[in-house]
Amino acid sequence: MAATTYDRPPVRLQTHPTHYKHWKLSVSPDGEIATLTMAVDPQGGERDGYELKLNSYDIGVDVELNDAVQRIRFEHPQVKAVVLTGGLDRVFCAGANIVMLRSSSHAFKVNFCKYTNETRLGLEDASRRSGIKFLAALNGTASGGGYELALACDEILLVDDRNSAVSFPEVPLLGVLPGTGGLTRITDKRMIRRDRCDVFSTIAEGIKGKRAVEWNLVDGLLPLSKWKEGVAERAKALAAKATTRKHEPVQLEAIEPECTPIAHGEKYTYTYVSVELDHATRVAKLTVTAPATCAQTRAEAVAQGTAWWIMRAMRELDDAVCRLRFNHLDIALVLVRCTGSAATLHTTDALLAGEDHGFVGEVQHLVRRVLKRVDLSAKSFYAVADGGTVWVGSFLEILLACDRSFVLVDDDAAVQFGITAANSGLYPMSNELSRLATRFLGTPDKVGQVLAAGTSFDAATADELGLATYAPDAIDWDDELRLAIEERCAFSPDALTGMEANLRFPGPETMETKIFGRLSAWQNWIFQRPNAVGARGALQCYGTPNRPEFDHLRT
Amino acid sequence: MAGIDYSQKIPNNVELSSDKRLQRALEEWQPNYIEWWKSMGPTDFNMNDVYLRTAVSVDADGWAHYGFVKMPEYRWGIFLEPQQAGRKIGFGDHMGEDAWQQVPGEYRNWLRRLIVTQGDTEPASVEQQRLLGHTAPSLYDLRNLFQVNVEEGRHLWAMVYLLHTYFGRDGREEAEELLQRRSGNADHPRILGTFNEPCEDWLSFFCFTMFTDRDGKFQLLTLAESGFDPLARTCRFMLTEEAHHMFVGQTGVGRVIERTCQVMKENPGQDVRKFGAIPMEIIQKYINFWSSSSTDLFGAEVSSNSANFFSAGLKGRAYEERYEEHKALDQTYSMERFLEGKLVHEDVALRNAMNEVLRDEYVKDNQKGIAYWNRICEKYENPFRFSLPHRRFNRKIGEYSAGRFDLEGHQISEHTWNQKVSEWLPTVEDKIYVKSLMKPVLEKGKIASWVAPPPKGVNDQPADYEYVKL
Missing domain, CATH: 3.90.226.10 (2-enoyl-CoA Hydratase; Chain A, domain 1)
Structure with a gap:
């Protein structure tokens, strides 16, 4: 058996900004601020059978993000702050694409989540180790994985149009978890009270405006008319706090065996x-x-x-x-x-x-x-x-x-x-x-x-x-x-x-070990359970004519 | 039950005085509403007496009472259709269960979203139309504008009542924000795009009430089916008011057409512009613009939200009782989808196609309006015939927004679109011309050059009645 059949074509892990379908990487004239704009091509999914609507993502979108962050570190050494924002009107990012998840094998879902988690941790690593500061500029609603992406940044700004919110709709709508670090980061990084985390994680439409600031879900609000200049100002302030890196740009060539x-x-x-x-x-x-x-x-x-x-x-x-x-x-x-x-x-x-x-x-x-x-x-x-x-x-x-x-x-x-x-x-x-x-x-x-x-x-x-x-x-x-x-x-x-996952990480817990050892493990369990993936599970039913039917016994 | 208690600060037929907490909350919201009206409504007419109808009962016969009132003193109130004993949910997964008198916890957020989105359109249209009073073609039309405005205000009250009564603190906050968002405001615009476009001339106003308010009618029809009984009862009464708005639109555009027909008949072969009328072609372009923009309001062709709302019993189909089957579970809807630049035939799960099902009803209803206008042409033996553009034409929302389509719905290239667009949609010159006609005619019994007088007055009043005392 030389070849093994899988449910999907092989994942392509190498890319380059000239091939990006979903992100635009631009650097300010003075070179200090990079902007990563997410405008996912709905038809640009890695597989057939789903449309990446409303800036929802699949593995291809995340491979590009990971690539972009690597390139900022090596190819744009003068960059001190990175603005992550959405390129669609009133939408930042809707998170992982549900139809993609639903139609993926369990193994792929697990690998996908692990990779996206590593990419988010890569943002935090760039901040901590290289002193590159990340600003999530939420130009519209950030839901699920979209808000989780924002949580991986150093600071979060939300547009105050009386409509845009941050949200975790996973539990109420999909019967799964915000499993890309979301539950860990609201408690351990932003240190939001656990009862508020509980409330937030069950309101599908999320929380907006002043309450989002009061609960520390975001760091600040900006009205639409001050959006561009306000984001630029915050990015500058973050850049001023960044460590100065010094080296000649190094172009990353593709790794193809x-x-x-x-x-x-x-x-x-x-x-x-x-x-x-x-x-x-x-x-x-x-x-x-x-x-x-x-x-x-x-x-x-x-x-x-x-x-x-x-x-x-x-x-x-x-x-x-x-x-x-x-x-x-x-x-x-x-x-x-x-x-x-x-x-x-x-x-x-x-x-x-x-x-x-x-x-x-x-x-x-x-x-x-x-x-x-x-x-x-x-x-x-x-x-x-x-x-x-x-x-x-x-x-x-x-x-x-x-x-x-x-x-x-x-x-x-x-x-x-x-x-x-x-x-x-x-x-x-x-x-x-x-x-x-x-x-x-x-x-x-x-x-x-x-x-x-x-x-x-x-x-x-x-x-x-x-x-x-x-x-x-x-x-x-x-x-x-x-x-x-x-x-x-x-x-x-x-x-x-x-x-192996248990034995490899003895000793103290960190946010990282919690994300992989606790959050991911629970998520992977839920991904196997009929309440999520059974014929009438919530993930299976979402967006279809059917409503989920739960086995109400708690395990 | 049907009688309205006018002895109260807030007129109502919901026995508001028996719920002191709610009464207090709404009485606190009331001054903020009046403030909003005074600053964002038809501000320059706050002091004038206007001949308006006010609801005095929710019975089908004679609910409206006519009289002069200053608009900020209008008795905005809360009117629901009477509760039907033993009403059952008529569709979706909860079909046959008792209708909910309280919000089911499971659907609280969805319901709130539906109510907020509906509620947001009501004050938005008042804001969009706030300057039209200065260019009214007659006192009759001015009065109709204000009637529409105060009733949109009352519809806001209807939604705010539901938010205050059933949604706790969140509901009260949403009610506040309904007064804070502003049509076209750069910082906090109204939720739906169409409601941020200014309505700057009367031909646009007539088209808006014809096409955009008709979207409102169909949204209300779906909510009138809701398993959440207070919402259903509220929307059923709102529908009786909404009918007048579409009357203003359909007859308004009809009178513009009639005037042009008259001018053409009296002056064959001459440009109607010489006589201050609006050419048929320009009227058609306004129809094309407003009908396509309002068609967007029904949302995406294939929609998980629409499936969720139907399954949950929150939003049914218009006239649900006309369907034989109400679960819509194993059926499909056949549509032309627009995927990757091509029209593709596809059978979509019916519940996911509910937006399209509703759009079908809307298109049918619009066709009747077009037929009415063409009968006016026939009456004047004018060969021009109006038509409704295909639903794929000029879309900004949904699958067809990714391509270009002509008036018949055929896919065309960007190049062809650019060549033809000035024949299909109002050009800058068209708008300048229409605007040039917008001069107020506010003497009793007089009417502007570009519109025919109404066949009869409001509440059977004579043609020269002073509907607004200026």
Whole structure:
């Protein structure tokens, strides 16, 4: 079975402003304010069968938004504030398209929501890490996912035309949740009283005007006649608060792997990343390689720009992981091998360490986001540390992101480990802890021991330090690995997804872990329940002649 | 029950005095309403006595009482048709259940939205027409304008009564905002686009009352079926008043046509403009504009809202009792959809097509008006015949707004549209000409050059009756 049939064409993850169908990215003449205007093409959906009316979105719209935010970070370094606004009359955004959701498989819905959540968190990451401030300029009603998008911004302005409102109609109209961070952000980010959150989340038409300000649902109101200048003024004020970033614009080229058929599947080959898919065993082999030579100074890295290997490698890894998520649902397990030059990793991590408001800093933020994307993927990951693999610094972080690590302890096999600045808190997970601190939550001394282990150590030392789940020798290696792989692929995929999502984030809760661990989990449960998706479920009935019929037993 | 209590500050037939809380709330809203009228109504005529009808009963025979009154002192009140014992919901999923005397919690927000949207159009039209008094073609027409205005004001009262009575604090806030939005205001415009267009000349006013108020009639007909009984009863009485507005429109346009026919007959082959009449072609263009703009008010061709409102029993079809089946669940409606630039035939679930079902009734009703005008042409042996543009013509809302269509509904190119638009819709020159005729004629029994006198007076008064004491 070389090809697996899905309910939809593959999701395209790469785009460019010249190909945008739904967003317009413009930058003010002084370069400090970018405006992202949403005007969704109703006929421009990624699939047939639905119309994207009233600025409702599907995955294609969100891929463009994600792309735009990346480009603002890299291609428009002078931008200090971004205005998000709607390009339709009296409509900001109506949220995710209902017909699209209804006609999607459960798996796609889950992946779609995860991706859109990551995009929203990407706005907050750009604000926190790069100091780019986001202003949601709600020129009309923002409902559901539309208001959730606004919530991801630093400030929300709502037009005061006595009509436009912000709303969460999911519970009253659709029988689902505002699951793109909405419920989490009204309580934990805007810190609105829980009883008011309860009221707000059940009024389909939402709240407008003064009460929206009083309840802190929005930060301010502007009358229509003062709208343009008022928004511009607020954007300027936000820009004044922003961190000054300094670097030459770096153009992001498209990441397109070469795809070649192999036995039982296909192979995607990028520059520093490759993925071999075997649909018979449902196992993917992912390899990331550090090149022999690299930029030695920040100036050289800046000169190389997007060709700087770590940036390219991480963008490739990001693309590979998203492809696995969206387009290869059958793959159960990803075997990760990191190879290449240890010296390159030491040099590169040293350049990436520390605070930097230029290009190098942006790359650091990119690495952090891509590693999080791995943490949040619903696939099993095994790090395979056999002969010739290199687990130094950023690559060691990849091992730590995996569910298990298999480390070959054999004198004839060279397995290199090493510590760099990347391992001591440069790349915290969603729980705000480093991967080492997360791993050794109960034995914090171990973190110091690992960090003190030096720039180069071997497999046996790694095992002693607690970095190996299994450390078989050469005699046992093949069998151990084969059994672990076969066993993993035999388990229930749902149970694995749930188990992994629980085990990967020990320790403290953050808004991010709550969004993925609590809100998304409840949403995914509701997405399976007859009250939402049964023949007479609310999501199924919305917009049809039928009204929902609920099973009223509470679970 | 049907009698109206005029001893109260707010005339009503709902025993308002027995609900002190509600009475107080409405008495607090009343001065704000009067303030609004004084600043946004026909302001320069606040001090004049106008011969107006006032509702004195909701019985079919003789509910209207005529007399002179200054408009700000008009007895705006609350009138509902009497409650029918044991009324059942007549359509949708709740069909056959007892009609609701209170708002069902489940539908509170939808109902409030429906009432606010309806309510918002009433003061909006008063605002749109506020300057027309200065260019009235006769005292008779001036009086009709004011009658329409005060009744739109009363319709606002009707909706505000429902908001205050059944929707708690939210309802009171919405009632306030009905007085705060303003037609054409840059900051807080009226909700629906058509109600933000100024109505600057009398031909437009006649077209507005003919076509736009007729949309109002059909919206009221659907709400008169509502399972929420107080709304149904309110709308049924409003319909009796609305009929007069369309009378003003249909006969108004008819009298303009009649005048042009007379001039053409007396002066064959000459340009009617020389005699201060309006050419048939320009009248047709005004008809094209106002009928198409009012056709927009029915909303999208395929609509989930319309399905929701019907299923929930909030908004039925006009004359629901004429249908054999009232659930409309397994039936389809066959329509030409306009998707990706092409007209495509599609069978749509009937409940989702309720806007189109209502538009069908509206178009039929408009056709009758066109036939009435053509009978005037026939009477004068004038070969000109008026026609109603196709529903796809000149749309700003709904699927057809994405394309260009001619008067017969054929799809045409943007190029052809640009070539033909000046033949179809009023041009700047047309508007300037019509406006140039707008000079007040306010002497008893006199009438402007561009419109024929009415065949009979209001309440059988003589032709030279002083309807407005200036």
